[in-house]
Every structure is written in C-alpha cells, then in structure tokens.
Amino acid sequence: MKVSIAGFKELSLIDVHGHTSFTLWFCGCNLMCPFCHNWRLAMNDPEVCREEDVDEIISMLSVSSPLVEYLHITGGEPLLQLEPLIDLYVKSKSIGVLNSLNTNLTMPTQLEALLSQNLIEHLATDLKIPFPEMSGLGSLSERPWAHFMQSLNVLKKYRVVVELRIPVAKNITLKYLRDYLNKVGDFISDLWGVYVVVNPLIGAPMLSPRNPAWAEQYCNPDVSEVEEVARVVKEVLGVKVYTKKWW
Numbered sequence: 001m002k003v004s005i006a007g008f009k010e011l012s013l014i015d016v017h018g019h020t021s022f023t024l025w026f027c028g029c030n031l032m033c034p035f036c037h038n039w040r041l042a043m044n045d046p047e048v049c050r051e052e053d054v055d056e057i058i059s060m061l062s063v064s065s066p067l068v069e070y071l072h073i074t075g076g077e078p079l080l081q082l083e084p085l086i087d088l089y090v091k092s093k094s095i096g097v098l099n100s101l102n103t104n105l106t107m108p109t110q111l112e113a114l115l116s117q118n119l120i121e122h123l124a125t126d127l128k129i130p131f132p133e134m135s136g137l138g139s140l141s142e143r144p145w146a147h148f149m150q151s152l153n154v155l156k157k158y159r160v161v162v163e164l165r166i167p168v169a170k171n172i173t174l175k176y177l178r179d180y181l182n183k184v185g186d187f188i189s190d191l192w193g194v195y196v197v198v199n200p201l202i203g204a205p206m207l208s209p210r211n212p213a214w215a216e217q218y219c220n221p222d223v224s225e226v227e228e229v230a231r232v233v234k235e236v237l238g239v240k241v242y243t244k245k246w247w
C-alpha cells in the first residue's frame, strides 16, 4: 500500500515528550495555520511530497526499532490517509513498536475508526487559541472547531496518553486563554494520562512559516508571556505542564 509522505527521521528526541521516536511526516492537511512551518507538505507540494510503500517504511522502522519507543506519525493531517495510517500502525505493532499520532483533531469519524482498533498509545494535538485565527480558517472555522470538540469526546473513551500542546502566539494566546480552557476543561479532565506542553511559536529566521507577515507580528513571544501561559494552564486544568524552551 502506498502513502503520500514528505519524509521521516529515524531517531527523534523531540516529537513525543520524554520519549524517542521514528517520526514520519504525512502530506496533506485540512487547516491553514498561519504559523505552520510544514505548510508545503500540508499543501501536497509535489516538490516535497512523494509516494512511499508502507512496507518500505516498516523495513526502515525495523532497523531503528532497537533505539525508538514510538512510531510517531505527524503531518500534515495523518487522518486524511486513514487506510495507510492503519496499515502502518498494525505493522509497527507487530514488530514491537508503540504508536503515536499527531492530529489536529478535526476528523472525529476517522479518529474513532482508528482508536476503536486499539492501535495507538499516544496522541498529540494542538489547542489552537483562538481557533478561527490560529487555524487560518477565520469565519469558516465553526465546523472544524465543533469537530475538535467532538474528537475530544471520542478520545475520552479510549486509554491513550494525550499530549495537549498549546502554541503560544505573542499578544494573542494569553488574551483568550482562560476562555478556551474553560470551554475544553471538562473534556480534558476526562482524558486518560493527559499532560500539556506549552509551545512558544518560532518564526524566521529559525523557521519559515506559511504567513511571514503574521509570524513577524505574533511569533517569538516573550519568556514572561510563555511562563504566564504555563501558570494559567496549570491553575485552570490542574495537570502536569511542560514548557518547550528555545531561550
């Protein structure tokens, strides 16, 4: 079976918090986040995306398997290619590797189809605050946001460790933070093994985000702002909070 990917990293120390992974980037995405630095693969750019055979990927994973704990599949939005996604997870499990998915949680039907097969142990997602701005969809974001909430409902039925990432945009995130935490708080408290990673958004010159003008204005928040986001998240959600540090 073939899958459209942009590439993989045989050994990553940063994609699953506190664990090693073989990380694989799927192509295609249904959101348009202005800070996205994977926007070319998200748009299926033929210069960065290629068709790869699932069995080829598994044979490369098996070489790395003594060193990695997880197969971490990210994108893009991996649930857009559900069939090869499931095939990869079935085969990685058969060689003793745990499975991790990074998803934007806007495809609840596909999510349930995957989770109901008990194939993944870890799931990472962003809580984009505020969703219309951070998803890049503006007035078209109502339905995907409803799907995000629906996906949280699906997720709480399964025993999967959840890494909830909060991207921090300068002068935006803090303004809407409590409002959004209150919206999702009840769902989050029902999740199994949930922790939060506060993730300050990085712009140029380190990365090349989709919307350079937006990134110039809102990326690279002050340390004090990032620390305040972490403090409020801990206070409201009462879960373990880690902060990604680039300073």
Ligand code: SF4
Residues within 6 Å of the ligand: 029, 030, 031, 032, 033, 035, 036, 037, 038, 039, 042, 075, 076, 077, 104
């Ligand atoms: S959901 Fe992820 S891959 Fe898709 S546009 Fe947003 S940041 Fe990029």
